[in-house]
Amino acid sequence: MNWWGMDAARWQGIWQVFTETLVRQGLNLVLAVLILLVGWWVAGRARRAAERLFERWGVDVTVRPMMGSIVLWVFRIVTLVLVLSQFGVQTASIIAILGAAGLAIGLALQGTLQNIAAGIMIVILRPFRVGDYIDAEGTAGTVREIGLFMTELTMLDGVCLHVPNNKLWGSPIINYSANPTRRLDIEVGVHQHDDIGGAITALRTLLRDDPRVLDEPAPDVMVMRYAEGAIILNVRCWIATSEFWPVRFEMNRRIKEVVEQAGCSIPLPLRELRVVETARNAAAR
Known part of the structure; x- marks a missing residue:
């Protein structure tokens, strides 16, 4: 026995368990990274495929970007669940973790959730569509895309402007393109x-x-x-x-x-300046 009170055989067993655990967790880590990369790639492909499918179905161009974003994040969430399951986390535990994390994130990011809700309301009620020129209390431009968090506008000088959905939804919106x-x-x-x-x-x-x-x-x-x-x-x-x-x-x-x-004239605003010269000023000369 050595000075720790354990013989070589016990040390060998501990080392074997350690190496097996290290190899297993290493393989799990590599597999989780692969799942994450493939899942992120599949999510992007699924979004583009969904947008093409919506276009084929004749879905309004205003709705397509937001629906594509929803498809994207559904695939990403499923990917994260699969990554966690690689490390032995049970599905029930994952759901509980996601619920708790969602509550914490929701409290911390109330403004972001308001933008999502406002974006959904804009898509449902459609106060404006892609291609319309709008003005929301000074925020004016042509609508290019209605996203899950922000709406993209093109201003008259060609500058791209990203506006939070909640700002647009909470303001009176003048749509100059709605009527023919x-x-x-x-x-x-x-x-x-x-x-x-x-x-x-x-x-x-x-x-x-x-x-x-x-x-x-x-x-x-x-x-x-x-x-x-x-x-x-x-x-x-x-x-x-x-x-x-x-x-x-x-x-x-x-x-x-x-x-x-027609023999008429358009009067332009004129200003006549008269200099009054007093006797004192004349004497001073």
């Missing part, structure tokens, strides 16, 4: 001494001759109010939503030409 037509209002000032009737007639002719202006509701030009040195006219018409900005820009250019051709 929009009303265009442009205010024009005409000098108070000019022929207002002639200006109105010329502007109505401009609206009538533009093929992009809809006949119903009928376009019109009316006097809105009186300003300092000018009478404000409102040029109003309905156009297709996709033509709104091109028509607005061109109308702003042509209105001035039409009004001037």
Whole structure:
């Protein structure tokens, strides 16, 4: 016997158990890593396959990214369960662990869960869809994708903007693309001494001759109010939503030409500066 009180045979048995356990756990570790890598790869493939399947079924493009994310995370959770089972963790224990972890994570990440819930509500109620231009209290852009946590927008200058779903869901949402037509209002000032009737007639002719202006509701030009040195006219018409900005820009250019051709003028704001010279200032010179 050695100084620990154990003979060589007992030491040999302990070493054998240790090496067998080490080899077994090492194999379990290698197998768990392989399961993790393969599971993560399969999850990505399953997501892409699900999105293609949804496209073949005619599922709305707004719903596809979120459904794909759900499929992705279902496969990842199953992969994690298989990895834990490699180390002898029972399924009931895994479910209990996941439940406790879910409760702890839910309390710690309330904002994240709110984003998930808001994303689900956006997909179900559809206040906007992919391709719509929206404005949620200053957060404006064209919707590119509605994800599980965030919505991706493209701003007017081409910049990509990621907005948490909860921020959009908790704000009033203006959807400029929801309706097929929009009303265009442009205010024009005409000098108070000019022929207002002639200006109105010329502007109505401009609206009538533009093929992009809809006949119903009928376009019109009316006097809105009186300003300092000018009478404000409102040029109003309905156009297709996709033509709104091109028509607005061109109308702003042509209105001035039409009004001037009718013998009227558009008064521009001017500021007159008068210098009063007193007798003291004159004497100081």
